């Protein structure tokens with residue numbers, strides 16, 4: 001059964017913005033795009049850049065170092081979807097944001 005973990009206030013993620021939260025010893029980037037929150041692992045699998053600082057366009061975030069692109073919807077590397085980052089359901093209610101994490 002998945003666990004919901006409160007990670008941040010909703011107001012801390014403005015439209016078009018992102019934050020990094022550390023949960024279960026892992027950094028997770030949360031993005032708000034067109035009013036929808038998306039959460040994927042923050043560390044780029046290429047050389048470890050923080051994806052939260054990347055450019056978001058067409059449902060993907062581009063890594064700020066070498067521009068690998070990852071889909072916000074499922075964490076897949078856009079050029080090779082077999083490579084996937086962790087992606088987590090996000091819930092926002094009563095002013096707080098929760099990540100749904102697997103057991």
Ligand code: FES
Pocket residue numbers: 044045046047048049063064065066067068
């Ligand atoms: S560190 Fe992300 S593409 Fe190189």
